[in-house]
Amino acid sequence: MINVKVNLRPLVSKLNLPTVLKTTILPGDSIERLFIATQVGEIFYIGNGSLRTFLDIRPRILKLGTSEPGVSRGGYDERGLIGLAFHPRFYYNGLFYLHYSVAGTQGPGALSKRFKPNPCDPDTLNLRWTNRETQYDHIDTVEEWMLLSNGQPQKRRTLLNLRRPFFNHNGVNSLNFSPETGKLVLTTGDGGAGYDPFNLSQDDMEIAGKIIEIDVAKNTFINNPPVVTRFNELPVTVQETLTVIAKGVRNIPGISFQKANNRYIKYVGNVGQDLVESIFSFVQYKPVPVTQLIQASIMNSIPDQEGFINFGWRGWEGAFPTSTKKSCSENPTLDEKTIAYFNEAIKTSVKRLQPLTSYYHDDPRSDKFGGTALTGVQAYMGNGIPDLMGNVVFTDLARREESQSPVRGVLAYTRVRTDCKLNDFSVIKTNYDFGSQSAYYVSLGTNLDQTRLYLGVYGSMKVTDFNQGTVFEIVPGS
Numbered sequence: 334m335i336n337v338k339v340n341l342r343p344l345v346s347k348l349n350l351p352t353v354l355k356t357t358i359l360p361g362d363s364i365e366r367l368f369i370a371t372q373v374g375e376i377f378y379i380g381n382g383s384l385r386t387f388l389d390i391r392p393r394i395l396k397l398g399t400s401e402p403g404v405s406r407g408g409y410d411e412r413g414l415i416g417l418a419f420h421p422r423f424y425y426n427g428l429f430y431l432h433y434s435v436a437g438t439q440g441p442g443a444l445s446k447r448f449k450p451n452p453c454d455p456d457t458l459n460l461r462w463t464n465r466e467t468q469y470d471h472i473d474t475v476e477e478w479m480l481l482s483n484g485q486p487q488k489r490r491t492l493l494n495l496r497r498p499f500f501n502h503n504g505v506n507s508l509n510f511s512p513e514t515g516k517l518v519l520t521t522g523d524g525g526a527g528y529d530p531f532n533l534s535q536d537d538m539e540i541a542g543k544i545i546e547i548d549v550a551k552n553t554f555i556n557n558p559p560v561v562t563r564f565n566e567l568p569v570t571v572q573e574t575l576t577v578i579a580k581g582v583r584n585i586p587g588i589s590f591q592k593a594n595n596r597y598i599k600y601v602g603n604v605g606q607d608l609v610e611s612i613f614s615f616v617q618y619k620p621v622p623v624t625q626l627i628q629a630s631i632m633n634s635i636p637d638q639e640g641f642i643n644f645g646w647r648g649w650e651g652a653f654p655t656s657t658k659k660s661c662s663e664n665p666t667l668d669e670k671t672i673a674y675f676n677e678a679i680k681t682s683v684k685r686l687q688p689l690t691s692y693y694h695d696d697p698r699s700d701k702f703g704g705t706a707l708t709g710v711q712a713y714m715g716n717g718i719p720d721l722m723g724n725v726v727f728t729d730l731a732r733r734e735e736s737q738s739p740v741r742g743v744l745a746y747t748r749v750r751t752d753c754k755l756n757d758f759s760v761i762k763t764n765y766d767f768g769s770q771s772a773y774y775v776s777l778g779t780n781l782d783q784t785r786l787y788l789g790v791y792g793s794m795k796v797t798d799f800n801q802g803t804v805f806e807i808v809p810g811s
Contacts, residue, residue, distance in 0.1 A: 334746075334747075334758070334759035335720045336759065337718065337720045337721055337746065337759065337761045337762070337810075338761070338762045338764060338810035338811065339718060339761055339762070339763055339764070339807050339808065339809065340763070340764045340765065340808050340809065340810045341763055341764075341765040341805040341806075341808075342805055342806045342807075343804075343805055344367070344787070344804045344806055345369070345379060345803070345804050346802070346803040346804075347800045347801075347803075348377070348800065348802035348803065348804065349371040349372065349373045349375060349796075349799055349800060349802055350371055350372040350373065350775060350789075350791050350796055351369050351775065351776055351789035351790075351791070351802045351804050352370055352371060352413070352414065352415055352505055352506070352775065352776055352789070353369070353370035353415070353417045353505075353776060353778070354367065354369060354370075354776055354777070354778025354787045354788075354789055354804065355368045355370075355418070355419060355778060356368065356779075356780040356781055357419040357423050357424075357781070358423075359480075360423075360424055360425070360480065365780060365781060366378045366379055366380055367379045367778075367804070368419075369789075369804055370414050371802070372414055372415070372796055373391055373397060373414070373796065373799075374389065374390045374391035374392075374393065374394040374413065374433065375388075375390075375414075376388040376389070376390075376414075376417065387486070388486045390414065390431070390433065392436065393433065393435065393436055394413050394414060394433055394434060394435075395412060395413075395434045395435060395436045395437065395438055395439055395471055396436070397410040397412060397413050397796045398795065399439070406500070407795065408793075408794075408796055408797035408798060409794055409796070410500065410796045411500060411501040411502065411503055412434035412471060412473075412500055412503060413433060413434055413796065414431065414432075414433040414434075415432055415433060415434075415473075415503055415504055415505050415506070416430070416432025416433070416475070416504065416505075416506065416507035416508035416519070417429065417430070417431060417432075417508060418508035418509055418510055419510075420510065420549070421510055421515060423480075427479045427480035428477060428478070428479055428480075428489070428549075429478050429480070430475065430476065430477055430478070430492075430508050430517055430549070431474075431475070431476050431508075432473060432476075432508050432519070433474060433476075434471050434472070434473050434503070435471070435472045435473070435494075438471045438472035439470070439471055440467070440468070440469045440470055440471060441467075441468065441469075442469070442470045442500075443462050443468045443470065443498035443499060443524075443526075443531075444460075444468075444498075444499075444526065447526075448460075448526045448527060448528065448530045449527070449657075450528050450530070450657055450673050451657070452657055452659075452671045452672070452673050458673065458674065460530045460531055461531060462498055462531040462562075465496060465498075465562055466496075468498075469497060469498055470497050470499050470525075471497055472494055472496055472497065473494075473497055473503055474493065474494050474495070475491070475492040475493040475495075475508070475547075476488055476491050477489045477490045477491075477492060477549065490553075490555075491555075491558050492549070492558075492571075492574075493540075493547075493558065493561075493571070494558050494559065494560040495521070495560070495561065495562065496561065496562045497524060497525070497541075498524040498525065498526070498531065498533075498541075498562075499524055499525030499526040500525060501522070501525035501526070501584075502522030502523050502524055502525035502526075502583065503521070503522050503525070503584075504519075504520045504521050504522045504584065504585055504586075504587075505585075505776070506520075506586050506587030506709070506778075507519060507520045507585070507587065509587055509588050509589075509590075511546065511590065511597075512590050512592070512597060513590070513597050514546060515550070516546040516547060516548050518544060518546055518547075518578070518588055519544070519547060520544050520545075520582065520585040520587060520601075521540060521541055521543055521544075521582065522541065522542065522582065522583065522584035523541050523542035523582060523583050523646065523647070524541040524542070528606060528647060528655070529542065529646065529647040532677070534580060534582055534646050534647055535646075535648075535677070537564075537580070537626045537629070537630065537636065538563045538564055538565055538626065538630055539562065539563055540561065540562060540563065542580060542581065542582045542583070542646070543577050543579065543580050543582060544577070544579040544580075544582065544585070544588065544601070544642070545575055545577055545578070546575065546576045546577075546578060547574055547575060548574045548575075548576075549574075551570075551574045553568075553570045553571055555568060555570070555571065558571065564623045564626060564627055565627045565630065567623075572623045572624050573623075575622070575623040576620035576621060577620060577626065577641070578618055578620050579601070579618070579641070579643065580641075580643055580644070581642075581643040581644035581645045581647075581649075581681070581685060582603060583603050583604055583605070583606065583644075583646040583647070583650075584603070585601055585602060585603060586602050586604070586707055586708050586709050586710060586776075586777075587602075587710065588601050589601075589710055589711050589712050589725070589779075590712070591712035591714065591723075591725070591783070592714075596616055598615075598616055598712070598749060599614065599615050600612060600613070600614050600689070600710050600711075600712060600725050601613045601614075601615075601644070601710070602707040602709075602710040602727060603644050603646065603651065603707075604706050604707050605650050605651060605694070605704075605707075606650050607650070607656065607657075607658065608651070608653055608656065608693060608694060609650055609651040609653060609691045609693050609694065610651070610691065610693075610694075610704050610706065610707040610729065611644075611650075611652070611688040611690070611691045612688060612689050612690050612691070612707070612725065612727060612747065613644060613687075613688050613689055614749055615642055615686060617640060618640050618641070618642050619639060619640025620641075621636060621638060621641055625637075642686055643681060643684050643686060644685060644686055645681050645684075645685030645686070647674055647677065648674045648677030648678040648679075648680065648681045649678055649681060649685055651688050651691045652687065652691055654672045654674075654675070654678040655672070655673050655674055655678065656671060656673060657670070657671050657673045658670055658671075659671055687755065689725075689755070689756055690747040690755065690756045690757065691755070692729070692745070695733070700759075700760065701758075701760065702729070702732050702734070702745075702760060703732060703734055704732075704733060704743065705729060705730045705731045705732070705733050706729065706730045707727060707728070707729060708728045708729065708730050708742075708774055708775055709728040709774075709777025709778070710725060710726075710727045710777070711725070711726050711727075711777050711778065711779045711783070712725055712779075712783055713726050713746075713779070713783060713784075714782065714783040714784055715783065715785060715786075716784075717784065717785070717809055718807070718808075718809050721746055724746045724747065724748045725747050725748060725749075726744065726745070726746045726777065726786060726807075727744075727745055727746070727747070727758075727777070728742060728743065728744055728745075728774040728776075728777045728788065729743040729745070730742055730773050730774060731743075731773050731774070739769055739770060739771040740771040740772065740773060741767070741771075741772050742772055742773050742774025742775075742790065743760060743774065744760070744761040744763055744774070744788070744807070745759060745761055746758065746759060747759070762810070764810050764811070765805075767790075770792050770801075771792050772790050772791075773790065773792070773793070773794060774789070774790055775789050775790065775791045775802075776788070776789030777789070785806060785807075786807040787805065787806055787807070788804070788805045788806075788807055789802065789803075789804050790802065790803045790804075791803075
């Protein structure tokens with residue numbers, strides 16, 4: 334693949350964690366502006382060269398950087414404001430959507446101790462999430478807001494209240510509108526803790542681990558919708574607004590749509606467990622109405638899932654059966670990898686979607702890198718960086734190479750092969766000096782016509798370390 338070089342042009346600095354980067358045109362305005370949502374609950378936009386506050390919901394966000402009350406996680410967290418999407422007709426109707434973790438909902442978690450599957454102990458591979466009303470980590474909400482004529486945003490309705498078992502794998506950049514259907518697409522992670530201990534991602538009734546379309550044109554005004562974990566717990570009027578595009582999700586940094594020959598290629602990245610990060614692409618799909626899934630569950634039958642996308646998790650991690658590492662006592666330098674969910678890997682081996690590309694946590698090739706976690710996937714259709722036009726750009730949080738200090742994130746790209754086989758990827762070289770500061774690449778965004786790319790960078794892994802964020806535009810390099 335072609336070696337691509339880019340520059341990073343700073344747009345704004347000293348932000349909190351910039352988790353979502355989107356552009357839109359404000360009602361009455363004529364310029365497409367970049368909006369930045371931070372994990373702690375602020376939404377800014379860049380207007381006339383200055384940073385302006387659009388909305389501040391920090392009081393609505395639960396206290397980040399802790400697990401159960403009073404217990405520190407060292408400042409690392411995956412909760413907070415994790416989704417922002419503007420309605421396709423935002424300029425006319427002022428509607429936008431938020432996904433965030435609700436203040437005051439911190440629970441003890443779904444398990445009393447850290448989960449680690451042991452292939453030698455089947456009991457650790459087939460756990461059940463019980464006592465869900467009390468054994469959970471927090472509650473996430475998906476809300477519809479409206480920008481009023483006086484310029485003030487106001488909450489209009491709640492679409493979903495979701496009880497989450499663990500603090501992580503809630504999704505990020507989790508709300509996006511489909512240009513195909515006009516529906517709001519919600520990407521939910523598997524619930525967290527690693528290895529999907531309750532196998533929520535493959536269970537058709539579980540909301541976790543899915544890609545879900547929400548028909549926001551259906552005005553379902555329900556005061557205080559119930560807090561749920563399963564589709565069949567939702568009111569019928571809410572069930573009727575939902576279709577499921579995909580299951581087998583571990584954790585997704587959003588979904589990107591690329592128009593090609595009057596059709597849309599969908600790109601989705603699935604964050605890996607131990608071995609590999611994977612990016613998937615698909616064009617054809619047949620979403621399954623939630624009401625149909627529920628009816629099949631009641632009848633104890635298998636719903637029609639022809640064209641239903643399955644990414645394979647937890648049986649598969651990208652193109653690999655999900656493994657666990659066992660220490661080799663005779664030679665501790667060797668890693669013995671055991672297939673943790675052999676039966677599930679077999680059951681989903683044919684049904685699952687193959688990745689477009691994968692990159693590895695350990696990669697001996699000199700022109701590649703060892704990854705940590707996929708944080709963004711965006712199609713690029715601009716001609717400003719000609720070698721990237723029509724390609725898919727992605728970001729990894731941090732290079733895994735131990736010798737590298739301070740930390741640096743990674744930009745890379747790939748593209749769909751005409752023969753639809755697994756493709757390679759290439760690292761994008763960036764010409765920017767971060768000095769002695771760490772640079773975790775935490776988010777990737779684009780403008781409405783996908784001709785510009787934006788990168789969110791943070792100087793720390795801790796959400797409790799404030800004001801260390803910078804947003805860059807990715808521009809042509811030399």
